[in-house]
Amino acid sequence: MTKSAANYIRDNKHILIDSWEKAVNGEISASENTQSLVLRNLLPTLLHDVASIMGRFTDREDFLKNEKCEEIVEKSLDHGRHRAASSQYTVKQIIDEYIILNRILVETLIPQKLFNTDISIIITFCLETSMSHSISSFNDSLQEMREKLVGTLAHDVRNPISAAYFALDVMKLQREEEQFENTRKMAQESLRKSLDLLEGLLDAISVEAGEGIALNFRKSDIVEKVKAVQEEATEIYSNKIKIVCEAEKLITVFDPTAVGRVLENLLTNAVKYGGLDQAITIYVDYNEENVILKVHNHGNPISPKNQKIIFDFLNHSEEQPGKLKSWGMGLTFVKMAAKAHGGHVELSSDHENGTTFFVFLSRHSNKPGKVRSKLNYGE
Incomplete structure (x- = not known):
């Protein structure tokens, strides 16, 4: 039978x-x-x-x-x-x-x-x-998700704390009132950003199945945010970091902290894996549907094989584990943040043109307020 x-x-x-x-x-x-x-x-x-x-x-x-x-x-x-x-x-x-x-x-x-x-x-x-x-x-897998979310947040929170510490340290050397006030504002903004990231860290600890990062959407100028990230990165890195943007303002609904972290992660990777002391460029493009943020660097390209898996959240590849793991922690967040904004990410990398990460953010699908993003396996 x-x-x-x-x-x-x-x-x-x-x-x-x-x-x-x-x-x-x-x-x-x-x-x-x-x-x-x-x-x-x-x-x-x-x-x-x-x-x-x-x-x-x-x-x-x-x-x-x-x-x-x-x-x-x-x-x-x-x-x-x-x-x-x-x-x-x-x-x-x-x-x-x-x-x-x-x-x-x-x-x-x-x-x-x-x-x-x-x-x-x-x-x-x-x-x-x-x-x-x-x-x-x-x-x-749930434990791995929590560890990756906590890991990316813990990694990112170090940058604004370091910037605030640096600003507070140099304030005592400044005599001019305007210079002192600018440095004070820099320290204050860095500490505010740290508090936002710590709030996200607490949210990540309680992540459940299918959930990603928590975001707080509000109407704001994305060009202003890009400029703030570029100015802070210029203080940290020796590479020249420039912005190419035709618009003076782009008012849309997005999470400023998340978008800032996206750019910071891409800039950090561009410095780490790009050409030594070569310029890094942030492009801000837009159309009727999306704002497109692009970060370009020169240097060794990402192999075609790694380009296919570099954004995978639960990536179990063993090829070049150290390097992929380092890329993957930041790009885990980049991909989730783009999807949470109704967009997606793309990558172009070769010897001739260098490496460019594209982050598409929807201009119309987001509403003000706090939401928990969704995690989609294998997309």
Whole structure:
């Protein structure tokens, strides 16, 4: 009977998947925020593997002694990572997914007279193995998200604190009132920025599945923000940092702290990986739909292979781990911030033209107020 049940599962895989998806959408609220293809991501392979395992054994004792369901482990780990990046998913809801699948299989096989104790044991063992690895991956991915968010914030908070410390240190050497006041304002602004980043750090500690950074949108001049970042970076780095911008003002709704951090991260990387003492250029372009911020540097380009994965949030590549990790921490935030602004990021890098990061920010999709951004796996 086990071989007949295995063949039935293979032949009716799409019907089983449709039934499962319908039940999940009706019983698990978080599935409403998950695209159909992502929701189904594990099922075809899992059902195929269950059928294959079922077809290999006719004796229960032989199955329990020899079977480890190794073929379902990798896809189950991937399933957990997807769920960690899906809004509002919890461990309980992952368990519910598997309970529903077990129920669908049982309710489908019984009318066909293809269900007995041996088949029940095989199905349960396979699903429990898959569920265990999926939950483990889900928890590991959530922890990785928190560590990356906290890591990028902790890294970024050092810059304004260092700038404030520098300003306070040189104030005692300044005699002219105007110069003293400018330095005082610089220190005050740097400490204000530090407080904003620390607030974000606290938010990141409590991040849940599918969530990214917290942003505080308000109507402001993005050109003014770019100039402020450029002026501060000029004080820190030896490279010449220039701005190319035709507009005197660009008033739009955005998060000034987040956009400032985006530029700071890109400038830091441009200095670190670009040509020594070569100019770095910030371009501010715009059209009806977007503001486009571009940061260009000369120097060694990013390889085509690394360009494909450099923005991946849960990047597990081992190629040049030190360098990719350093890039990835900042670019993790850059990508999330762009998406949270209704935009996206692009990259162009070659020997002839150098490296340019493009950050597209929507001019019309954002509203004033505090929001938590969404994290989309593999996009």
